Amino acid sequence: MSTEEGTAPQAAVEVVDVSRWYGNVVAVNGISFALEPGVTGLLGPNGAGKTTLLNMIAGFLKPSVGDVQVLGETSFGNPDIYRRVALVPEREAVYDFQTGHQFVLMSARMHGLPDAQEAALRALHMVEMVGDADRATGGYSKGMKQRVKIAAALVHDPEVLLLDEPFNGMDPRQRLQMMELLGRMAEQGRTILFSSHILEEVERLGENVLVVVAGRLAASGDFRAIRKLMTDRPHTITIRSSDNRGLARTLMAEESVFGVELTDGKIVVRTNELGAFTSMAPRAAQEAGASLFEVRPEDESLESVFEYLVTR
């Protein structure tokens, strides 16, 4: 497809002013972005609208308003896009009576692939499930189910791969292996979008990140920039030490500190440079001749990080 100006390449996924509501509950609220080949992480707390967004891109939900284009085509009500697009759903259920191999092979056959057996084996190999492929999926662990679901989605070599919480239930080794696999697939020029509510998962895999909070796109772009935004926000830290008053005086003189409060038995410090503060704190304590008993960040939950990104 070409634009009127000529040769600008089509984004693999284009989401334009998309909203989706259920009754009067708004699940996704005016989100726009475009995805190029590579891995993108869709980060946000549970209930933020990640699944709704992925389902709209995958053509399983119609946007209430706005437009979703995948590889230049509208995805809703257009089964043909599944020749080039795949979704790995979050829900765990597969057909319990099938073996892993039967499940993946059925997917290959339903895609009408010329050599379904070969494609199924290749996909099982990619997720390292060949060894367990002849066991019934009903007896699989969460992580194994997740991997055969991914194999079933990879079977036709899709250009766009959408994964909803793909690392749920995987152990650290499987996570790492899956991240490597997704990374490799991205290097081959595929567009991969995966959702997660865990910061570290996205950090390791996604150079590009979309942060969704309460149905809105709170931040997007390079992960390092967003990480910096997250770490440079105002932090509240409580400190207990042998000499709170003395330490408070020293801390007040520090550049990274913009508020110190002495309350019963502890110091509450506000900083907007967490990194600088944590490297400085021990020195300050030494200067003040105080021993630190406890240094505790107050608002490290992911939800509070997201909250900050939205209200910023």
Place this chain on the structure above:
Amino acid sequence: MTWLVLTLTLRQLLGQKRTLFLAAVGLLPVLAAIIFRAAGDGDESAAEFAAQVVLNALVINILLPLTALVLATASLGSEIEDGTIVYLLSKPAERWRIVAGKLLAAWGATAVLVLASALVSGVVALAGEGESRLLIGFLVAIAVGSLAYSSVFVLLSLVTSRALFVGLAYAFIWEAVITNFAPGVQRFSIREFTASIAEAVGDTNPWVFDADLGTTYSVILLVVVTAVGAALAVRRLSRFELSEAP
């Protein structure tokens, strides 16, 4: 795609407790026939008892709609409930192929179960009576009627998550009760269509078995109900949305 969906669905149905429950219900007409034979001669002839009680009241009025409803909702409704429907929908296949596979599986399973029950109970009730034509009439009617029921109930399980409840209300309140009190509305009842096919094909004497509706009307309505049900199901599946409502 249709064949893959069909075989997948038959395997799904085979492994379920509800299929076992239906098989148990299917034994009831057989039991009734055995008791009738064991009790010896009453006022009713064997043909009357077989047609009116065993094949019409027990099989067509109870076993057939119940089996069709449970198997149709199990074949499509349960996939929607579990979320596995996404593995069928995420394929580049026309949606009618998926509906066809589901409908054929639901129909096939229903027909096999209900026909087996009708055949065995009919043979027991009619043994030695030379009324095979009557039995054939009912068997044909069941084969046709189960397709119409399956089509409607497959559509129902796409439209509402309470398909089982709505289907029970249709079969056992509308068809069983209301059509008896409000003359005219029985013209909209799959069970009456089915009964009229049984009468026509079985060529039964009016005092043995007499359906309320005309044959031509019933045949047309059965075709229309089946076709409209399937067409609406295809349309519905083409616009299907995965429910993730908060």
